[in-house]
Amino acid sequence: MVSCSGLHRGVVFSLLLTAIATPNRLWAEVDSTYNTYGYPGLIDMPAAVSPPDAELALSFSHFHNNTRSTLTFQFLRRLSASFRYASIQNTHLTSATGAPVIHFRFDRSFSLHYRFRDETPRWPALAVGLNDIIGTGVYASEYVVATKTLRHNVRVTGGIGWGRLGSMNGFSNPLGLFGSNWRHRHQMDLDADTGGELKLGDLFHGDAAFFGGVEWQATPRLKLIAEYSSDSYDSEDGTTFDRRIPLNIGAVYRLRPMTTLAVNYLYGSELGVQLSMALNPKQPPFSGGRDPAPPPVVARGTPAAELLEVSVAEADKPALETRLRDALAAQSIELRGFSLTPTIARVVISGGAPNKTAQNIGRTARILTAILPTQIETFELIPLSHGLAPSQVTLQRRTLEREEFALDGSWASYAQARIAPAEAAALPPETSFKRFRPHIGVYLQPAFFDPDEPLRADFGLQASAQFEPRRGLIFSGSLRKKLIGTLDQSTRTSDSVLPHVRSDGYLYDRDGDPAIPELTAAYYFQPGDDLFGRMTLGYLEPMFGGLSTELLWSRNDSNFAAGIELNYVQQRDFDQLFGFQDYKIVTGHVSGYWSLQGGFDLQLDVGRYLAGDWGSTITVERTFRNGWRLGAFATFTDVSFEDFGEGSFDKGLMLTIPVGWVSGDSTQENYATVIRPLQRDGGARLKVAGRLHEVLRAHQRPGLKNGWGRFWR
Numbered sequence: 001m002v003s004c005s006g007l008h009r010g011v012v013f014s015l016l017l018t019a020i021a022t023p024n025r026l027w028a029e030v031d032s033t034y035n036t037y038g039y040p041g042l043i044d045m046p047a048a049v050s051p052p053d054a055e056l057a058l059s060f061s062h063f064h065n066n067t068r069s070t071l072t073f074q075f076l077r078r079l080s081a082s083f084r085y086a087s088i089q090n091t092h093l094t095s096a097t098g099a100p101v102i103h104f105r106f107d108r109s110f111s112l113h114y115r116f117r118d119e120t121p122r123w124p125a126l127a128v129g130l131n132d133i134i135g136t137g138v139y140a141s142e143y144v145v146a147t148k149t150l151r152h153n154v155r156v157t158g159g160i161g162w163g164r165l166g167s168m169n170g171f172s173n174p175l176g177l178f179g180s181n182w183r184h185r186h187q188m189d190l191d192a193d194t195g196g197e198l199k200l201g202d203l204f205h206g207d208a209a210f211f212g213g214v215e216w217q218a219t220p221r222l223k224l225i226a227e228y229s230s231d232s233y234d235s236e237d238g239t240t241f242d243r244r245i246p247l248n249i250g251a252v253y254r255l256r257p258m259t260t261l262a263v264n265y266l267y268g269s270e271l272g273v274q275l276s277m278a279l280n281p282k283q284p285p286f287s288g289g290r291d292p293a294p295p296p297v298v299a300r301g302t303p304a305a306e307l308l309e310v311s312v313a314e315a316d317k318p319a320l321e322t323r324l325r326d327a328l329a330a331q332s333i334e335l336r337g338f339s340l341t342p343t344i345a346r347v348v349i350s351g352g353a354p355n356k357t358a359q360n361i362g363r364t365a366r367i368l369t370a371i372l373p374t375q376i377e378t379f380e381l382i383p384l385s386h387g388l389a390p391s392q393v394t395l396q397r398r399t400l401e402r403e404e405f406a407l408d409g410s411w412a413s414y415a416q417a418r419i420a421p422a423e424a425a426a427l428p429p430e431t432s433f434k435r436f437r438p439h440i441g442v443y444l445q446p447a448f449f450d451p452d453e454p455l456r457a458d459f460g461l462q463a464s465a466q467f468e469p470r471r472g473l474i475f476s477g478s479l480r481k482k483l484i485g486t487l488d489q490s491t492r493t494s495d496s497v498l499p500h501v502r503s504d505g506y507l508y509d510r511d512g513d514p515a516i517p518e519l520t521a522a523y524y525f526q527p528g529d530d531l532f533g534r535m536t537l538g539y540l541e542p543m544f545g546g547l548s549t550e551l552l553w554s555r556n557d558s559n560f561a562a563g564i565e566l567n568y569v570q571q572r573d574f575d576q577l578f579g580f581q582d583y584k585i586v587t588g589h590v591s592g593y594w595s596l597q598g599g600f601d602l603q604l605d606v607g608r609y610l611a612g613d614w615g616s617t618i619t620v621e622r623t624f625r626n627g628w629r630l631g632a633f634a635t636f637t638d639v640s641f642e643d644f645g646e647g648s649f650d651k652g653l654m655l656t657i658p659v660g661w662v663s664g665d666s667t668q669e670n671y672a673t674v675i676r677p678l679q680r681d682g683g684a685r686l687k688v689a690g691r692l693h694e695v696l697r698a699h700q701r702p703g704l705k706n707g708w709g710r711f712w713r
Helices: 006-021 174-180 303-308 317-329 353-371 397-403 409-416 505-511 659-663 692-695 701-706
Strands: 057-062 066-072 080-093 100-117 125-131 140-153 153-165 208-217 221-227 246-255 257-268 270-279 334-340 344-350 378-383 392-396 418-420 435-450 451-468 473-485 513-530 531-539 544-554 560-572 580-593 600-608 614-623 629-637 651-659 670-674
Touching: 125 392, 246 560, 270 560, 303 353, 317 334, 317 353, 344 418, 344 692, 353 378, 353 392, 353 544, 353 701, 392 397, 392 473, 418 451, 473 651, 531 560, 560 692
Parallel strands: 344 378
Antiparallel strands: 057 066, 057 270, 066 080, 080 100, 100 125, 125 140, 140 153, 153 208, 208 221, 221 246, 246 257, 257 270, 334 344, 378 392, 392 418, 435 451, 451 473, 473 513, 513 531, 531 544, 544 560, 560 580, 580 600, 600 614, 614 629, 629 651, 651 670
């Protein structure tokens, strides 16, 4: 039993009393913030609160010998998922000389926090959480917690924890009523455990303990917190952390919206700081974007439409095409095909970010009302992606004239549009050829959560180009020159018993300067109804080159797609130029794709990986209408956890940020990264740009429906 001094009891009691006595009419409601572990909570303890849906937060906390960096995503309105990287400094006395020896432990862990009941005027909110469920066990714990707002600016929390959260003043597990095995929990061997295994047998087992706290929103920007902690810090105290009492107090100050700075006094002896920064994909920095203003609909029968009163036979079609191409170019849309009949105009377009496909269709239709003769009643619009035409959107001119300013114009225009598969044989001839797109810019290549360093990165110049001599045939390549970086500073040599298909990555970073990350020729084609194909030849990615082939069945109106990919590749030289090493492999997968409600996508891949292992990968991803994508994946193959090595199996988080979301511009560029606890050789899949499902998903009916809110923008 640890008791607190009278001084500390007085400080905490005064804080609680002041909080309860403060009139609630003065201040705002209590902010929900992140604890030192990076998930919703008090200071060290959890709370039954949740940040707004889709919020993505990065937290950094430090006190004495503990530093934690945590990425937390509100994956659902009630579910938070956190990935944590911690540096723990332990000091031990050696038996030989008695001199202190400092040992650093770098630990990666994963947490889930689920709020299963909302707060009501009578009942508190309730949440359950799991910490370090696939890590080494340093932070392994579980909890059930309740949070209730007492007054407008005062909130209290109480809960019961197991594992680490049951280690201070613990008692026999009340779940022991269901069997004596609930009272026992395996002791973790933190030095032997390589992490990565899902430890379900110990969940909610062993001793339990109570924790709790109170939050007082003193001002709209300042929140004060006091808590009782049930964590004894047995795993990492060493001899330098003097844990005197189980009480913590802290102050959280909101520097700006979604950015907070916290100062904490922990366990009667330590001063800690924490910085939390968040953003929400639903809230872009530029709410209206920097796109040019949309052109107006020119309604027939108005003075502006008088010049359009000519027959189609009398119209100057080359002049119409030139005007249409120029008007579309002003909207960053490229005219790829154009044809007229007495009542129908068929237009093929490309360009812009995939999430803006519906917007491009809407703007193209508006432009057509201002250019085409009034006899043209039907617009057939075909958006191209990598030369493929997965769908055709048919709009009636009168619908555009009627719905432009309607309150429900977006939904009405979607309900009256016909979205069907495009008929490849009916596509009009292309109006332009030999599209060459050069680009010179900078690149940033980060590597997160290295076992010896939380963040490494390279920064440099990149020149890239794409040449499309005909529809569907695309030549592309890039050349990089590093200016500064630390990716090549890893001192870990691979100890993998598998072929070194990924674990020698630092050698590519060291020798590949300058480097050719990609140099390929790709051909996209449509061999049949609802069937699409791809062949890509060349230096496919920094580590492998060869031939990649793919066939995808994807019906225009279906939420399900299925495909098969087969690759023959050879490992590239470490300098990432033109040479190859001896290692060759045939690899490929059968894949299923499901589009679920709420922007969620599920993908299952089954097949052979780069190291010759066989298995499957499951991926869950959430896509937002503005192009943001966040997801997680896990791969299990016939490689044992022991042969895989540290981490036990391949897993990670995926993040894609559209550049246009940050800049407000209309661009197809994305910043994409994969955050892995550790990159090993098992479960490694070939990286190929332009896989078919990625190319088509935004251009078929489910994707168009998801983005149709931009039709009138």
